[in-house]
Amino acid sequence: MVQGKSKPRKKVVSLLPSATEIVNSLGCGDWLVGRSHECDYPPGVSALPVCTAPRLDLGGTSADIDRKVKDAVRDAAAVYQVLDDVLKDLAPDVIITQDQCKVCAVSLADVEAAVCAWTGQSTKMLSLKPMTLSDVIGDIGRVADALGVHDDGARGQAALRARADALTVKPQGTRPRVACIEWTDPLMAAGNWVPELVDIAGGADIFGRPGDHPPWITWGDLKAADPDIVVFMPCGFGLERTAAEARAMIDRFPDVAQMTAAKLGRVYATDGNAYFNRPGPRLVDSIEILRRIISDDRMHPGSIQIPV
Numbered sequence: 001m002v003q004g005k006s007k008p009r010k011k012v013v014s015l016l017p018s019a020t021e022i023v024n025s026l027g028c029g030d031w032l033v034g035r036s037h038e039c040d041y042p043p044g045v046s047a048l049p050v051c052t053a054p055r056l057d058l059g060g061t062s063a064d065i066d067r068k069v070k071d072a073v074r075d076a077a078a079v080y081q082v083l084d085d086v087l088k089d090l091a092p093d094v095i096i097t098q099d100q101c102k103v104c105a106v107s108l109a110d111v112e113a114a115v116c117a118w119t120g121q122s123t124k125m126l127s128l129k130p131m132t133l134s135d136v137i138g139d140i141g142r143v144a145d146a147l148g149v150h151d152d153g154a155r156g157q158a159a160l161r162a163r164a165d166a167l168t169v170k171p172q173g174t175r176p177r178v179a180c181i182e183w184t185d186p187l188m189a190a191g192n193w194v195p196e197l198v199d200i201a202g203g204a205d206i207f208g209r210p211g212d213h214p215p216w217i218t219w220g221d222l223k224a225a226d227p228d229i230v231v232f233m234p235c236g237f238g239l240e241r242t243a244a245e246a247r248a249m250i251d252r253f254p255d256v257a258q259m260t261a262a263k264l265g266r267v268y269a270t271d272g273n274a275y276f277n278r279p280g281p282r283l284v285d286s287i288e289i290l291r292r293i294i295s296d297d298r299m300h301p302g303s304i305q306i307p308v
Contacts, residue, residue: 018280169202201290233272262308
């Protein structure tokens with residue numbers, strides 16, 4: 001874990017994997033005193049007390065998970081819970097959470113409810129809601145300001161912008177048409193910042209729109225679009241699980257073999273959990289993954305080719 005700066009330390013609880021990575025990237029990793037149950041990077045964070053837990057059994061197939069989450073949201077039930085006693089005992093100075101997605105992490109309302117139950121504790125809450133790559137880079141500055149390390153945030157932002165600029169493919173001719181799949185059953189294309197990443201990497205996203213929520217699509221939509229490249233990046237799944245999900249979808253729709261992407265051998269699985277679905281510093285690594293896929297270069301460790 002990255003060591004903290006020689007500045008007034010704050011006790012920080014991150015209830016969001018991307019925020020945990022941001023805190024570490026600022027050199028304040030040893031300021032963290034608690035984490036969410038999903039925070040898993042860098043490896044040292046696994047030793048921190050866990051402050052959240054899922055209310056649902058999120059095992060099973062993609063269709064099972066989708067049904068359970070939709071049932072919970074329909075019934076106004078929270079998908080995750082804050083472990084109030086753990087959070088109170090840690091007495092953090094700063095809590096970082098999110099206000100973007102009900103199924104990604106605990107909600108701001110749940111955290112506020114937990115904090116409001118305390119007495120005599122002054123805690124700053126920072127809620128992140130990134131929708132674009134610019135928002136993600138901006139959040140690094142917001143976290144830095146909350147921790148009192150503004151200059152480190154500015155340097156981190158500049159470094160990420162420089163990396164993204166270095167990876168940017170300049171417009172030249174017709175770009176490969178790319179379908180990014182964020183869920184397989186039912187089908188959902190990727191949105192938010194992913195279309196931007198595709199554009200930076202030299203492709204043209206055929207379903208997502210920058211800054212918009214991921215759109216639900218059908219198999220007919222995917223077949224009719226006939227993309228040149230298909231990239232699977234299911235939310236919350238690592239590379240091995242994503243490859244299995246991609247294989248299951250291909251088996252369910254055998255005529256996928258007639259699509260241009262399949263004929264060209266350009267169907268890929270990626271580690272969406274570590275990269276594409278985590279709006280933190282590693283989004284720039286996601287650009288590199290996409291650039292290698294789109295340019296048909298050697299595979300990044302975060303992706304593999306799926307034979308069809």
